[in-house]
Structures are given as C-alpha cells and as structure tokens.
Amino acid sequence: MEILRQLYDMTALGEIGETPGVLLMILIGAVLLYLGIVKKYEPLLLVPIGFGIVLANLPGGNMDVVPAEMVELPGHRYMNLFEIASEYGIMNFVYYSLIKTGFLPPIIFMGVGALTDFGPMLRNLRLAFFGAAAQIGIFGVFFGAIALGFSPKEAGSLGIIGGADGPTAIYTTILLAPHLLGPIAIAAYSYMALVPVIVPLVANRLMTKKEFLINMKKQDKLYPPKFKIKNIKAVKIIFPIVLGVVVAILVPSSVPLLGMLLFGNLIKEIGTATSRLSDAATGPIMNTATIFLGLAVGATMTAKVFLDLKTLGIIVGGFLAFAISIAGGILAVKVYNLMTKKKINPLVGATGLSAVPMASRVANELGLKHDSSNHLLQYCMASNISGVIGSAVAAGVLISILG
Amino acid sequence: MSESFDQAWVLLGVGMVTVFSVLLLVVIIGNTLIFFVNRFFSGDSSGPPADQTGKGDIHPAKVAAIVAGVKNVTGGRGNVIDIRKK
Incomplete structure (x- = not known):
C-alpha cells in the first residue's frame, strides 16, 4: 500500500485533482492542437503554442514560464540564464533568453522579408496608402480597452492585434505588457487564421454590389499608369536599403522589426549571390525561431495567468481591432473613389492589414465571386504588403509613446 | 482614466x-x-528565353507564363534557359 501511495505521489495526478484550472488549460491546449492539426489553422504556430500550453500546465514538469518578478534580484538586477535554467527549468531559459529579450520576432520578420515580394506594391504604389488606413483598428480599440480597465500599456498591446501580424503583436507585447503575451499571441494568430471569415463579414456589410464589381484591370486600361518600371530587379534591390535608412531616421523604435524585414527582403532580391543567406533565413532559422516562439508563448499560459477576465477582454477587443482595421481600409478606398476618376475596388482597402498573403487571397476570391474576370490579387497584395510596413511602424509608435 | x-x-x-x-x-x-x-x-537583362525548340511552336505567352511561374516558385532566383516540348 505504501508503495502505491509513493507511486501516486510521484505522479502529477494529485496536483491535477487539486487545481481544476489545470484541466481547463490542458483542454484549451488540446483545442489549439485540434485547430492546428485537423483544421489547419496556422498549424506552424498553433501546434507549438497548444503543446506548450499542455506542457506548462502539467504540474511538476517545470515547463511553465514564471513571472519576471521571480527572476529579479535586489538592485534592479536579474538572475543569469544558468541560474534561471537550473531554478525554473529549460522553458524559462528559452523564454528569458529568446523571447523576453525581443530576439525572436525580428528574426521571424527577417524570414518574412525574405519571403516577401515588394513587386506588386512597387507596381501599384498609390495603393500603399490603404495599408496605412487599415491600421486605424490598432489605435481605435485603445479607447475601448482603457474603458474596460486595461492600463495604457496593456491597451496598446491589445490594439496591436488589429495589425494582423503575429511577430509584431508578440514583439510589442513583450515590451509593453509581457504578462499578457499568451492571450494576445493566441488572439492574434486565431484572428489571422479567421481572415477568410472576418474579411467577408466586414466587406459584405460595408460594400455595395456595385463596389464589388469594380474591375481593376478595366480601370487600368481606361486610365493606364503614367510610366512602367523598366528594370524591376534594380528597383527591388535599392528599395529596401533606402526605405530602411529613411524609416530608421523617422521611427527608430520600429527598426528591429522593419530593419530585419527589409534585410531579409534584400538578401532575397539580390539573387544567387546571397541565395544561401536567403535560404537560411526562410528555412532553418525561421523554422527554429517559430518552434521556440510557439512553445515559449504557450508556456506563458498557465491557469493562473490565462483564466482571467482580461483574457476575455483581449479576445473581444482583438476581434474589434481586427474588424475596425478592415473597415478602415474599405472606408478609405470609398473616400478615395469620391475624389478620383479611376476607381479602386474597396476590397483592396480591406487587405491593408498584414496577414500576407491570406487577406489578399480571400479578397481575390470575394471579387471573383461577384465577377469571374475580376482578378484583384496583385492589387490586394500591394496594400497587403504595405500593411506589413504600416503595422510595424504602428508598433514602433506604441512602443515609443507607451514604453 | x-x-x-x-x-x-x-x-x-x-x-x-x-x-x-x-x-x-x-x-x-x-x-x-x-x-x-x-x-x-x-x-533589364532578365528577359524571357527564346524558343529553344527551333520550330517556333511555343507561343510567346506560354513562354512568358513559364518564366513567371519559375520566378515565382524560386523566389526570383531561378532562370529559364531552355524549354523543350516532349
């Protein structure tokens, strides 16, 4: 009998029974795993996050991330990484060395840059403005978050979900409200996965049938562009260098994200000479960063942190930020159309948030549903890519004002 | 507040x-x-390749589509130098 008791004490069964919140968190982890594996919603992120939640909430495993106060020493000093690893386990080592330092999101952005083609944006530069209009949700939802009792830093982290960019949301939250990292990362990636639902939902409510039928190719034929790009390769190579310098001067706080995005893009555009760097950035480096980011973010979501009313506020607020951003882009196109002869399909504005290329694909499908000859993809990609720049700049503004 | x-x-x-x-x-x-x-x-030196079959039976639009496809898939690093019909 004593042996059985000792065996029971060795397992986590007793602690699981004492803390029912743990079971709920394991269930949440399982739901995320289901969404990632079966439904294929952002599987590269939701699978590590879901598994990280399960690992973190199983008692005794020492895989949960502890609050920053626990690694703080007197005199504004922190435990070193060896001490953190031996005291709180390897997941805290990963979190405090790679996430808390803000290292991984820019590394992922480098990979995103190496996968991004600025070509569609350079061919349709005026559409880049709609990437700015679609950032309104980030700042708009700030008011509601303050009214709900969030602190300004927490409200800023919540608002950034409206940028529809996972690494940006994580980076901003690490710097402004690290205790909300788990729920904000989950909300950001879940809504990004729900772009095929949210974009049509907002667009159908704000757009008329006539607007859905605006054919961009026909508009281009009626009002052709003033000049064509004769050497797109040269433009694509010079563009990230010049833009990087200008943005670094204007919004320095956005440089860790934008600088790495533009560097990634540069090594891709140079071509064969730097193809090994580009392959590394988009392959092993990005994949490794994604694994550690997902697992560590999941490990921050313990029952004590996640089962809180603020999580509910983040889920609702995140959706509103997302929807307002889409609406902002659509309304900006409507205003633009009032002033010009050459009309733009408002779906182009709806893709002004990040979420590349899913938002563009969804908008393209929506356009084709109303007119089978209305291919909007290249136009949507223009505002979609500018949305990546826009959301990184918006994050820089939040960090510099609230940080 | x-x-x-x-x-x-x-x-x-x-x-x-x-x-x-x-x-x-x-x-x-x-x-x-x-x-x-x-x-x-x-x-711009990266123009589409000429028809390499020597018969002139590949439509220029098809050549352009293949070049664009290869550029897209390889992220701009790939280059079409020869297209043959089987």
Whole structure:
C-alpha cells in the first residue's frame, strides 16, 4: 500500500485533482492542437503554442514560464540564464533568453522579408496608402480597452492585434505588457487564421454590389499608369536599403522589426549571390525561431495567468481591432473613389492589414465571386504588403509613446 | 482614466499621422527610385528565353507564363534557359 501511495505521489495526478484550472488549460491546449492539426489553422504556430500550453500546465514538469518578478534580484538586477535554467527549468531559459529579450520576432520578420515580394506594391504604389488606413483598428480599440480597465500599456498591446501580424503583436507585447503575451499571441494568430471569415463579414456589410464589381484591370486600361518600371530587379534591390535608412531616421523604435524585414527582403532580391543567406533565413532559422516562439508563448499560459477576465477582454477587443482595421481600409478606398476618376475596388482597402498573403487571397476570391474576370490579387497584395510596413511602424509608435 | 483617454487621442493622432507619413515616403521613395532606374539603369537583362525548340511552336505567352511561374516558385532566383516540348 505504501508503495502505491509513493507511486501516486510521484505522479502529477494529485496536483491535477487539486487545481481544476489545470484541466481547463490542458483542454484549451488540446483545442489549439485540434485547430492546428485537423483544421489547419496556422498549424506552424498553433501546434507549438497548444503543446506548450499542455506542457506548462502539467504540474511538476517545470515547463511553465514564471513571472519576471521571480527572476529579479535586489538592485534592479536579474538572475543569469544558468541560474534561471537550473531554478525554473529549460522553458524559462528559452523564454528569458529568446523571447523576453525581443530576439525572436525580428528574426521571424527577417524570414518574412525574405519571403516577401515588394513587386506588386512597387507596381501599384498609390495603393500603399490603404495599408496605412487599415491600421486605424490598432489605435481605435485603445479607447475601448482603457474603458474596460486595461492600463495604457496593456491597451496598446491589445490594439496591436488589429495589425494582423503575429511577430509584431508578440514583439510589442513583450515590451509593453509581457504578462499578457499568451492571450494576445493566441488572439492574434486565431484572428489571422479567421481572415477568410472576418474579411467577408466586414466587406459584405460595408460594400455595395456595385463596389464589388469594380474591375481593376478595366480601370487600368481606361486610365493606364503614367510610366512602367523598366528594370524591376534594380528597383527591388535599392528599395529596401533606402526605405530602411529613411524609416530608421523617422521611427527608430520600429527598426528591429522593419530593419530585419527589409534585410531579409534584400538578401532575397539580390539573387544567387546571397541565395544561401536567403535560404537560411526562410528555412532553418525561421523554422527554429517559430518552434521556440510557439512553445515559449504557450508556456506563458498557465491557469493562473490565462483564466482571467482580461483574457476575455483581449479576445473581444482583438476581434474589434481586427474588424475596425478592415473597415478602415474599405472606408478609405470609398473616400478615395469620391475624389478620383479611376476607381479602386474597396476590397483592396480591406487587405491593408498584414496577414500576407491570406487577406489578399480571400479578397481575390470575394471579387471573383461577384465577377469571374475580376482578378484583384496583385492589387490586394500591394496594400497587403504595405500593411506589413504600416503595422510595424504602428508598433514602433506604441512602443515609443507607451514604453 | 481621463488622463488615459487624453493619451489615447494623442496616440491616435500621432500613430495615424506617422503611419501615413511613412507610407507616403514609401510611395515617394518608390516613385523616385523607379524614375532614376528607368533613366540610368533601364536595361533589364532578365528577359524571357527564346524558343529553344527551333520550330517556333511555343507561343510567346506560354513562354512568358513559364518564366513567371519559375520566378515565382524560386523566389526570383531561378532562370529559364531552355524549354523543350516532349
């Protein structure tokens, strides 16, 4: 009998029974795993996050991330990484060395840059403005978050979900409200996965049938562009260098994200000479960063942190930020159309948030549903890519004002 | 609370003006670069390959589509040098 008791004490069964919140968190982890594996919603992120939640909430495993106060020493000093690893386990080592330092999101952005083609944006530069209009949700939802009792830093982290960019949301939250990292990362990636639902939902409510039928190719034929790009390769190579310098001067706080995005893009555009760097950035480096980011973010979501009313506020607020951003882009196109002869399909504005290329694909499908000859993809990609720049700049503004 | 709302207005104003300004700069930089490149570096050597079959039976539009497809799949690094019909 004593042996059985000792065996029971060795397992986590007793602690699981004492803390029912743990079971709920394991269930949440399982739901995320289901969404990632079966439904294929952002599987590269939701699978590590879901598994990280399960690992973190199983008692005794020492895989949960502890609050920053626990690694703080007197005199504004922190435990070193060896001490953190031996005291709180390897997941805290990963979190405090790679996430808390803000290292991984820019590394992922480098990979995103190496996968991004600025070509569609350079061919349709005026559409880049709609990437700015679609950032309104980030700042708009700030008011509601303050009214709900969030602190300004927490409200800023919540608002950034409206940028529809996972690494940006994580980076901003690490710097402004690290205790909300788990729920904000989950909300950001879940809504990004729900772009095929949210974009049509907002667009159908704000757009008329006539607007859905605006054919961009026909508009281009009626009002052709003033000049064509004769050497797109040269433009694509010079563009990230010049833009990087200008943005670094204007919004320095956005440089860790934008600088790495533009560097990634540069090594891709140079071509064969730097193809090994580009392959590394988009392959092993990005994949490794994604694994550690997902697992560590999941490990921050313990029952004590996640089962809180603020999580509910983040889920609702995140959706509103997302929807307002889409609406902002659509309304900006409507205003633009009032002033010009050459009309733009408002779906182009709806893709002004990040979420590349899913938002563009969804908008393209929506356009084709109303007119089978209305291919909007290249136009949507223009505002979609500018949305990546826009959301990184918006994050820089939040960090510099609230940080 | 009212202080936070004041901050929210500042954030909305500064944030949107900054984002619009940066994207305005993107447009200006892009247009300026295109202007200069068109003027001084207009020779694009990466044109589509000629029909290599020697029979002239591959439509230029098909060649262009294959080149575009390869460029897209390889991220601009791949180059079509020969197209043969089986």
